[in-house]
Amino acid sequence: MNEDFQSPEPLKGLSTWPKPLRWLLLVVLIFAMLTAVGLIGGGFKTATEEHARSLFEFASNPVMGLIIGMVATALIQSSSTVSSIIVAMVAGGLPITIAIPMMMGANIGTSITNTIVSLGHIKDKQEFQRAFNAATIHDFFNIFAVLIFLPLEIMFGFLEYLSGALVSLFALGSAADVGSFNPIKAVTGPLIDSVELATAGLPEVYAGIVQIVLGLMLIILSITGMGKIMKSLMVGRARLILERSIGGGSVSGIASGTIVTVLVQSSSTTTSLMVPLVGNGILTARGIYPFTLGANIGTCITALIAALAVDGPNAVLALQVAIVHFCYNALAVLVIYGLAFLREWPPTISYQLSLKVAEQKLYGVAYIVGVFFVLPLLAILFLS
Numbered sequence: 001m002n003e004d005f006q007s008p009e010p011l012k013g014l015s016t017w018p019k020p021l022r023w024l025l026l027v028v029l030i031f032a033m034l035t036a037v038g039l040i041g042g043g044f045k046t047a048t049e050e051h052a053r054s055l056f057e058f059a060s061n062p063v064m065g066l067i068i069g070m071v072a073t074a075l076i077q078s079s080s081t082v083s084s085i086i087v088a089m090v091a092g093g094l095p096i097t098i099a100i101p102m103m104m105g106a107n108i109g110t111s112i113t114n115t116i117v118s119l120g121h122i123k124d125k126q127e128f129q130r131a132f133n134a135a136t137i138h139d140f141f142n143i144f145a146v147l148i149f150l151p152l153e154i155m156f157g158f159l160e161y162l163s164g165a166l167v168s169l170f171a172l173g174s175a176a177d178v179g180s181f182n183p184i185k186a187v188t189g190p191l192i193d194s195v196e197l198a199t200a201g202l203p204e205v206y207a208g209i210v211q212i213v214l215g216l217m218l219i220i221l222s223i224t225g226m227g228k229i230m231k232s233l234m235v236g237r238a239r240l241i242l243e244r245s246i247g248g249g250s251v252s253g254i255a256s257g258t259i260v261t262v263l264v265q266s267s268s269t270t271t272s273l274m275v276p277l278v279g280n281g282i283l284t285a286r287g288i289y290p291f292t293l294g295a296n297i298g299t300c301i302t303a304l305i306a307a308l309a310v311d312g313p314n315a316v317l318a319l320q321v322a323i324v325h326f327c328y329n330a331l332a333v334l335v336i337y338g339l340a341f342l343r344e345w346p347p348t349i350s351y352q353l354s355l356k357v358a359e360q361k362l363y364g365v366a367y368i369v370g371v372f373f374v375l376p377l378l379a380i381l382f383l384s
Helices: 019-058 062-076 079-091 096-110 112-121 125-156 158-167 183-198 204-233 237-246 250-264 267-279 285-298 300-308 315-337 345-359 361-383
Strands: none
Touching: 019 112, 019 183, 019 204, 019 267, 062 079, 062 096, 062 125, 062 361, 079 096, 079 300, 079 315, 096 112, 096 125, 096 158, 096 315, 112 125, 112 204, 112 267, 112 361, 125 158, 125 267, 125 285, 125 315, 125 345, 125 361, 158 315, 183 204, 204 267, 237 250, 237 285, 250 267, 250 285, 250 315, 267 285, 285 300, 285 315, 285 345, 300 315, 345 361
16 A cells, blocks of 8 residues: 555545545545546547548558558557447448558557556656556557558458458348447436536537546546545455456456446546556555456447447458457467467566656556557558
């Protein structure tokens, strides 16, 4: 436990509050954080979605497809949205050889949300270092997955062949009518909708910016409060249960991340919830590493649902690219996490980076802007 943590004035003396009241306040603050993530995602989507969609028009080769999938997801703040768009585009005729790298790029782009959430700990050096470490493990795992699998796909097309073989096992007669219920959106939706309604009179770009700013402020406030409350609650049995379910082992961690992400249909939500726990010293970055990988697998459900709703001559291809998403994420976990010498690369690099960022916080902002926006956009200009 970090004894140097300074809580906001209204939350001092929390240990004297009745435990049920502290749990209730924690629930309220988690709700605030989830709402903030939704506001930020909605703000980026409102301000940049049309620009992100237009990026897909430049996808002329696999490398360009990768970069466009990454930038579009970073702009929209939702790999689920981008993967669904990719499925729809394949149904409309996009070559699957371009769609596969787009899916890989979406995996990298979605990890920006974790890094944004880690900024909520920026006032405390030690907490920020731990939170940034936890957030960027996801980044580096996805980057290494691309470095390994994209060249193999370009040379051999193994994901295309594997997914083609799997899709042939399904008899596709008519499209499946699949409904979905997102419990997180159901809870946070009314408040987010109210903010969107209040900003509806502004131009889309400014409305999006307002939502993003409100979301960032709410994240900082909620995480600051969550830190103090969780430190007063996560002791003894409660902390032991949490560590066993999430950080207790590789298999249980991956399974937990997969199941939770399937339920909430958002890898950004599930992994972002882990960042404050690491920042406040309740869990470790290495402890949530398997959970993060499980979230990568669980997020594939959205593309599969979108593909099952496609009919017409390209319905099989739409399902195939959705299966590619699952195969790619599952194989990445098996290869990178399964091989000991590869397993250590993401947490080691993220840890070293977090030490530098904790010393010079501007490096963190430069990392986010550079990795997710500047370098990819420069690559698009160079390759187009």
